[in-house]
Amino acid sequence: MKKIRYLILLLFITIPTKSFSLIEVDITRGNLNPLPVAVSPLSSDQQSKLALEKELKIHDLGSEISKVVENNLKQTGLFNPLNKDAFLQEPDIAHLKPRFEDWNLIKAQALITGKVNFQNNKLRVEFRLWDVLAGKEILALGFTTVPENWRRVGHIITDKVYQRLTGEKGYFDTRIIYVSEKGPKTKRIKKLAIMDQDGFNTKYLTLGNELVLTPRFNPTNQMVTYLSYFRNLPRVYVLDIETGIQEVVGDFPGMTFAPRFSPDGKKIIMSFAKDGNSDIFTMDLESRIVERITNHPSIDTSPTYSPDGKYISFNSDRSGYQQLYVMKSDGSNVKRISYGKGLYATPVWSPRGDLIAFTKLHKGKFYIGVMRIDGKGERLLTENYYQEAPSWSPNGRVIIFYRETKSDDKGEGFSTKLWSIDLTGYNERLVKTETDASDPSWSSLLSK
Amino acid sequence: MYKNIIASSFFHLALIVLATLSLPFLAKKPIDLPPIISVEFIQITDKTNIPFAPKAKKIIEKIKKEQEKLLSEQAPPKKIKKEKPDAIPLPDQKSKKIKKIQEKKQNPEKIDDTIKQVSEFEKKEMFDPNTIAALIDKSKEEMAETTKKINRVTQSQDKNMNILGLTLSEEDALKAQIFGCWSIPLGLPYNENLLVRIKLKLKPNGLVIKTEILDHVRMNKPGQGFYKVLAESALRAIQLCQPLRVPTTGYERWKELQLNFDAREMLEG
Numbered sequence: 001m002k003k004i005r006y007l008i009l010l011l012f013i014t015i016p017t018k019s020f021s022l023i024e025v026d027i028t029r030g031n032l033n034p035l036p037v038a039v040s041p042l043s044s045d046q047q048s049k050l051a052l053e054k055e056l057k058i059h060d061l062g063s064e065i066s067k068v069v070e071n072n073l074k075q076t077g078l079f080n081p082l083n084k085d086a087f088l089q090e091p092d093i094a095h096l097k098p099r100f101e102d103w104n105l106i107k108a109q110a111l112i113t114g115k116v117n118f119q120n121n122k123l124r125v126e127f128r129l130w131d132v133l134a135g136k137e138i139l140a141l142g143f144t145t146v147p148e149n150w151r152r153v154g155h156i157i158t159d160k161v162y163q164r165l166t167g168e169k170g171y172f173d174t175r176i177i178y179v180s181e182k183g184p185k186t187k188r189i190k191k192l193a194i195m196d197q198d199g200f201n202t203k204y205l206t207l208g209n210e211l212v213l214t215p216r217f218n219p220t221n222q223m224v225t226y227l228s229y230f231r232n233l234p235r236v237y238v239l240d241i242e243t244g245i246q247e248v249v250g251d252f253p254g255m256t257f258a259p260r261f262s263p264d265g266k267k268i269i270m271s272f273a274k275d276g277n278s279d280i281f282t283m284d285l286e287s288r289i290v291e292r293i294t295n296h297p298s299i300d301t302s303p304t305y306s307p308d309g310k311y312i313s314f315n316s317d318r319s320g321y322q323q324l325y326v327m328k329s330d331g332s333n334v335k336r337i338s339y340g341k342g343l344y345a346t347p348v349w350s351p352r353g354d355l356i357a358f359t360k361l362h363k364g365k366f367y368i369g370v371m372r373i374d375g376k377g378e379r380l381l382t383e384n385y386y387q388e389a390p391s392w393s394p395n396g397r398v399i400i401f402y403r404e405t406k407s408d409d410k411g412e413g414f415s416t417k418l419w420s421i422d423l424t425g426y427n428e429r430l431v432k433t434e435t436d437a438s439d440p441s442w443s444s445l446l447s448k
Numbered sequence: 449m450y451k452n453i454i455a456s457s458f459f460h461l462a463l464i465v466l467a468t469l470s471l472p473f474l475a476k477k478p479i480d481l482p483p484i485i486s487v488e489f490i491q492i493t494d495k496t497n498i499p500f501a502p503k504a505k506k507i508i509e510k511i512k513k514e515q516e517k518l519l520s521e522q523a524p525p526k527k528i529k530k531e532k533p534d535a536i537p538l539p540d541q542k543s544k545k546i547k548k549i550q551e552k553k554q555n556p557e558k559i560d561d562t563i564k565q566v567s568e569f570e571k572k573e574m575f576d577p578n579t580i581a582a583l584i585d586k587s588k589e590e591m592a593e594t595t596k597k598i599n600r601v602t603q604s605q606d607k608n609m610n611i612l613g614l615t616l617s618e619e620d621a622l623k624a625q626i627f628g629c630w631s632i633p634l635g636l637p638y639n640e641n642l643l644v645r646i647k648l649k650l651k652p653n654g655l656v657i658k659t660e661i662l663d664h665v666r667m668n669k670p671g672q673g674f675y676k677v678l679a680e681s682a683l684r685a686i687q688l689c690q691p692l693r694v695p696t697t698g699y700e701r702w703k704e705l706q707l708n709f710d711a712r713e714m715l716e717g
Contacts, residue, residue, distance in 0.1 A: 022706050024705075024708055025622055027627070027682075027710065028710050029713070031628060031630065032631075032714075033631060078634055109684060133683075134684065163635075164677070166633045167636045167673065167677035397635070
């Protein structure tokens with residue numbers, strides 16, 4: 001009996017089975033069209049609505065938060081928020097269980113729903129991200145904060161959605177510090193100003209009595225270093241944003257400029273100019289020890305650290321023309337990295353560490369571009385009459401800079417505005433500011 | 449004892465016979481080469497006078513109506529990004545760059561031409577039944593021979609297709625459809641392995657019965673968060689493209705397909 005079973009088993013093994021090898025198709029291309037996303041207004045019960053209206057003077061806070069999210073997503077150029085008029089499902093029901101067929105019908109591929117409550121004087125916001133085509137929830141989070149922080153809640157939601165759908169961290173819960181400018185070109189009033197990355201909540205940090213330039217955040221976003229012409233002496237200062245206390249960095253017998261914090265926030269790297277020569281120095285903020293990094297009879301300036309703090313990039317005219325260089329953080333092993341036509345300036349190391357953004361001047365035009373840290377793969381992203389001072393978003397995808405427009409014969413029409421462009425070079429946008437603006441610097445993420 | 453030896457020998461023999469008959473590598477069939485077809489180059493005049501056919505007009509109108517319908521059913525049109533080189537050319541490089549861009553645009557322009565030509569045919573109405581009849585008579589014999597040849601080719605091709613998979617045109621049609629549906633997440637690290645292999649089970653009409661991510665273990669591995677995002681985008685593309693543009697015949701050979709989504713080429717640019 002056993003043998004018969006064995007035989008049957010053998011027969012089954014050896015019986016010919018008609019099989020085909022699996023057909024494989026390689027998909028190596030896709031589209032870079034913005035992803036259609038539906039941002040449903042965040043729902044809230046009547047009681048919370050009334051309480052929040054009383055607290056913030058905003059009629060429908062849920063709807064306002066969803067507008068913040070929608071605007072952020074639109075600005076990236078990677079998402080296409082759909083028109084709310086086309087939504088078929090009520091926000092509160094959609095938040096419980098979306099009818100995916102309805103959202104599919106309006107071509108949404110992702111759906112954001114949420115709920116806003118006001119409990120114990122705290123704002124409680126929860127949201128869900130749904131994959132419409134797969135018909136499932138892919139992210140759900142809740143936040144509790146003071147009601148005044150409602151815009152930040154919108155930014156944090158966008159960061160989470162952005163990270164879940166693109167695979168990289170967002171850059172929405174961030175701030176931008178810049179130089180606010182007012183008045184005619186010859187009598188410009190310049191103040192330090194800080195705002196959310198979407199242009200809201202602007203606050204001025206200085207009064208405008210002195211000329212201020214090149215503000216830069218420290219890694220914790222609590223301190224700012226900048227150049228100020230206090231009593232007509234240009235020097236690097238450090239300002240504590242919360243306390244408002246500011247102090248001079250170092251006691252240099254000449255002009256210090258182009259400051260920037262080290263990635264650990266313990267040092268400031270800057271240029272010091274004396275007798276027509278300019279070299280790079282660092283100062284330890286705790287011990288106040290000053291260290292010379294370069295020693296060359298040329299103009300070395302605009303130093304910037306790599307994210308790991310091991311290297312420094314700067315521009316120098318030691319080759320006869322202004323070019324970009326990279327060296328070890330102790331000043332050794334200096335290598336020139338830019339070899340293109342024109343002059344290169346203001347290098348800024350990407351937070352990812354793989355690229356360096358720069359300003360280039362060639363045949364009377366200014367370009368903002370990027371190159372790899374070895375100088376290869378130079379790409380010019382945008383060209384204009386006058387533009388400079390690139391600064392990276394914390395995820396290394398977007399660059400903010402300022403652009404100056406030409407004034408006419410009467411000296412009118414002159415303005416400076418902040419612009420942003422992403423690494424593809426396609427998504428160039430004007431950044432909204434209350435006044436004219438220059439020298440922007442992007443903070444790191446406020447909520448990590 | 450002898451009985452056992454005989455039984456054993458018998459079973460072994462049976463096994464060898466069965467294996468010889470069934471295992472494909474032992475029964476090698478001669479390779480069925482398709483007949484060689486000579487390619488004939490035909491000179492086409494710069495201006496092709498294809499006669500206007502009333503039937504064609506109806507078809508064109510029908511397609512136009514369908515396109516209009518499709519447009520009106522769609523959500524608000526997306527902004528089409530203008531063609532722009534990666535880097536802004538320097539003034540002295542501009543002339544070179546412009547040439548390159550023109551080369552890129554060649555294909556779309558060709559399509560435009562064909563569309564324009566259709567409208568030109570409508571205007572001219574150059575149909576002459578007598579000339580056409582004469583031409584048809586002349587070419588009848590040639591046609592018959594060609595048809596025979598084609599039939600022979602398609603039969604042998606069909607045999608090959610059962611073994612080889614999709615034809616180039618079938619594969620291209622499927623690829624082109626999925627290219628349009630796949631929104632590549634732009635934040636992926638391009639120095640990582642960005643290949644997602646998805647096995648599909650399909651219905652004869654191209655609808656997807658089942659999808660299976662072949663490297664699903666990677667989804668939960670630490671440091672591979674980007675892989676999940678990539679895999680989900682690939683699954684979305686498949687869902688969005690349904691029903692897939694599969695061949696109308698030969699369901700057995702493509703009822704299971706493997707799509708290899710590789711984002712590296714796009715992200716490296």
